[in-house]
Amino acid sequence: MSAVFDKKIHQTLADANLQLAIYTATGRLKDKRTESVAEALMPEYQELRTQANALKKHAIENLDYYLEEFERNVEAHGGKVIYCKDGTEVSDFVLGLAKERGVSLLVKSKSMTSEEVDLNERLEHHGLEAVETDLGEYILQLGHERPYHIVAPALHKTRFDVAAIFEKELHVAYETVPEKLSQIARGVLRQKFLDAGIGITGGNFLVADSGAVVLVENEGNARLTTTAPRIHIAIAGIEKVIPRAQDLAVFLKLLARSATGQALSVYTSFLSGPRRAGEIDGPDEFYVVLLDNGRTKLLPSRAKRQSLYCIRCAACLNTCPVYRKIGGHSFPWVYSGPIGAIITPQFMGVSYEPSLPFASSLCGACAEVCPVKIDIPQVLLDLRSDVKKAETREKKNRLEKLSFRMFAWMMTHPRVYAWAGWMARHGPILNVGPVRAWTSQRDLPPRPRQSFRDMWSRR
Amino acid sequence: MSREHILHRVRTAIGRSAGQPPGVAPPVRIRVPTDDSALSVAARVTNMLARVEALAGKTYHAASPEDARAFVAAAVAGKTALASNAPFLADCGIANLPGVRTGIVDREELRECCSTVEIGITSADYALADTGTLVMLSSPQEARLISLLPPAHIAVVPSERILSGLDELFAILPNPAELTSSMVLITGPSRTADIEQILVRGVHGPGEITVVVVERG
Numbered sequence: 212m213s214a215v216f217d218k219k220i221h222q223t224l225a226d227a228n229l230q231l232a233i234y235t236a237t238g239r240l241k242d243k244r245t246e247s248v249a250e251a252l253m254p255e256y257q258e259l260r261t262q263a264n265a266l267k268k269h270a271i272e273n274l275d276y277y278l279e280e281f282e283r284n285v286e287a288h289g290g291k292v293i294y295c296k297d298g299t300e301v302s303d304f305v306l307g308l309a310k311e312r313g314v315s316l317l318v319k320s321k322s323m324t325s326e327e328v329d330l331n332e333r334l335e336h337h338g339l340e341a342v343e344t345d346l347g348e349y350i351l352q353l354g355h356e357r358p359y360h361i362v363a364p365a366l367h368k369t370r371f372d373v374a375a376i377f378e379k380e381l382h383v384a385y386e387t388v389p390e391k392l393s394q395i396a397r398g399v400l401r402q403k404f405l406d407a408g409i410g411i412t413g414g415n416f417l418v419a420d421s422g423a424v425v426l427v428e429n430e431g432n433a434r435l436t437t438t439a440p441r442i443h444i445a446i447a448g449i450e451k452v453i454p455r456a457q458d459l460a461v462f463l464k465l466l467a468r469s470a471t472g473q474a475l476s477v478y479t480s481f482l483s484g485p486r487r488a489g490e491i492d493g494p495d496e497f498y499v500v501l502l503d504n505g506r507t508k509l510l511p512s513r514a515k516r517q518s519l520y521c522i523r524c525a526a527c528l529n530t531c532p533v534y535r536k537i538g539g540h541s542f543p544w545v546y547s548g549p550i551g552a553i554i555t556p557q558f559m560g561v562s563y564e565p566s567l568p569f570a571s572s573l574c575g576a577c578a579e580v581c582p583v584k585i586d587i588p589q590v591l592l593d594l595r596s597d598v599k600k601a602e603t604r605e606k607k608n609r610l611e612k613l614s615f616r617m618f619a620w621m622m623t624h625p626r627v628y629a630w631a632g633w634m635a636r637h638g639p640i641l642n643v644g645p646v647r648a649w650t651s652q653r654d655l656p657p658r659p660r661q662s663f664r665d666m667w668s669r670r
Numbered sequence: 671m672s673r674e675h676i677l678h679r680v681r682t683a684i685g686r687s688a689g690q691p692p693g694v695a696p697p698v699r700i701r702v703p704t705d706d707s708a709l710s711v712a713a714r715v716t717n718m719l720a721r722v723e724a725l726a727g728k729t730y731h732a733a734s735p736e737d738a739r740a741f742v743a744a745a746v747a748g749k750t751a752l753a754s755n756a757p758f759l760a761d762c763g764i765a766n767l768p769g770v771r772t773g774i775v776d777r778e779e780l781r782e783c784c785s786t787v788e789i790g791i792t793s794a795d796y797a798l799a800d801t802g803t804l805v806m807l808s809s810p811q812e813a814r815l816i817s818l819l820p821p822a823h824i825a826v827v828p829s830e831r832i833l834s835g836l837d838e839l840f841a842i843l844p845n846p847a848e849l850t851s852s853m854v855l856i857t858g859p860s861r862t863a864d865i866e867q868i869l870v871r872g873v874h875g876p877g878e879i880t881v882v883v884v885e886r887g
């Protein structure tokens with residue numbers, strides 16, 4: 212385990228307030244999800260999951276076809292599609308367009324994809340102002356932090372934290388009532404929306420047969436981002452494409468329920484191209500950035516490409532006993548929780564944080580709640596095997612190999628096995644080295660006085 | 671830029687070649703309810719109003735267009751309001767209520783007006799009974815900002831426009847992009863729970879939503 216990962220985990224575990232905040236917030240989201248998909252309320256839930264999985268599988272297996280179909284349809288409606296390999300290409304495109312159009316202020320609605328490529332930092336580096344408009348993301352931007360959770364980004368912040376951030380960064384009076392804090396943000400951001408030249412969003416779904424970007428949100432900031440400025444740029448991973456608009460009847464029912472327990476999020480926007488002739492408002496220019504950034508690396512393996520089915524509902528985070536203890540910032544990259552544990556090593560390489568696939572008890576709770584049925588524990592196992600193979604290549608795990616060889620030798624020599632068993636029951640406990648590392652986190656069970664083989668021989 | 675590079679990588683990884691037709695897609699799953707309770711307009715109206723109220727929206731079931739007009743007149747009395755260009759609002763006599771502006775076709779004028787009025791009044795192309803959702807298609811009749819910028823939104827919808835739910839919507843509109851650049855589903859007032867999971871309404875969009883269902887008789 213890297214020292215940073217280890218340190219962050221211990222900091223989180225030692226912070227009682229943070230522990231309570233994570234536990235309460237994820238618990239609430241988890242319970243709401245459970246209620247909303249209950250058999251009595253939603254008898255078709257399991258059938259929808261199966262259908263969603265089949266649709267995602269089909270879309271990924273024919274990804275090039277649907278990307279090209281999506282592109283054709285976006286262009287037919289007067290929009291433009293830009294393929295980008297990585298974050299540099301995304302920021303080059305946005306910077307170039309902003310320069311050409313003379314734009315210096317951009318508004319953004321919540322997008323994990325843009326977090327992934329550090330878009331804000333890149334734009335700010337070139338003197339542009341990019342303002343997050345989702346309340347949680349705005350708080351984090353002012354506080355210079357990364358999202359703690361895929362759906363509830365400021366889950367770890369108390370109202371007092373937010374009051375302090377607003378007081379310091381916005382020079383307003385210290386105010387701790389959430390309604391008033393929201394009003395302060397609304398006021399500041401309202402002006403940003405009206406002044407901004409470009410609005411940047413993510414994309415929950417890209418609909419191939421319509422050339423549409425679908426955005427799902429509760430606040431209205433994504434609607435404002437896509438309506439007030441003259442230019443809309445949606446940035447989405449290539450895996451977000453689905454075949455048909457009609458498939459939304461499946462995905463929309465699953466997404467909001469899995470994320471927050473709502474039957475539908477407050478606003479679902481289905482956007483295809485710039486405003487048409489006669490339409491009174493809407494953007495004049497419409498761009499969709501299709502981002503690779505490591506996604507194509509996941510495609511060759513049939514088992515692992517299912518990681519790309521994810522619709523970012525965060526149900527796996529809320530239900531994960533590990534996430535609920537170690538929180539979002541312990542994870543090494545922007546994606547946290549079980550889904551973060553499987554996509555981070557695949558996007559960034561297994562050596563990025565090799566212990567990540569091992570930071571799981573493989574309890575399977577994540578797979579049970581996943582609306583698109585990603586078998587997360589299976590992918591974790593595959594990744595563990597990849598990490599071990601890489602370590603073998605780098606000759607890192609010699610001690611581990613040696614101990615497994617000794618274990619194999621013991622298991623195939625009954626006398627040695629019997630002796631080792633006796634030692635384990637009656638010998639001294641050598642609480643040093645690897646044993647100590649183990650016992651420092653766990654209690655040893657009481658030692659039995661006799662072995663099963665003793666009992667068996669005496670009956 | 672990287673178009674060919676990325677498409678090539680995708681094709682190599684999944685074993686496809688350029689121009690190859692796709693495999694057979696899973697059949698569309700659309701289930702429009704066929705039982706009487708879901709089909710009758712009365713049942714849809716009841717469900718719609720109950721769902722909107724459950725989301726903390728206000729509702730009114732108007733027996734006639736005149737009734738709707740009277741309700742909206744009372745709601746906007748003493749306030750400033752902007753009505754969309756939807757013919758149904760004009761038919762009900764809502765667009766020409768005193769204090770209500772309407773007929774804006776210029777974007778700048780619309781932005782200006784929407785950021786100052788207290789109430790935005792629209793119709794809706796459809797409503798979804800099982801979730802209490804308004805379906806708004808952007809058009810010369812319906813601008814996007816009227817249901818978004820003012821702090822309160824009143825939607826006046828003929829009862830026969832209420833569908834059972836999402837499935838019926840996508841059965842009627844299999845490809846909304848053919849009609850509009852923007853279809854928005856609105857389910858309740860704008861909300862957030864980003865601070866300590868405490869529900870706050872009206873963070874960016876309208877904090878108040880009123881759905882008036884109108885019987886045309």
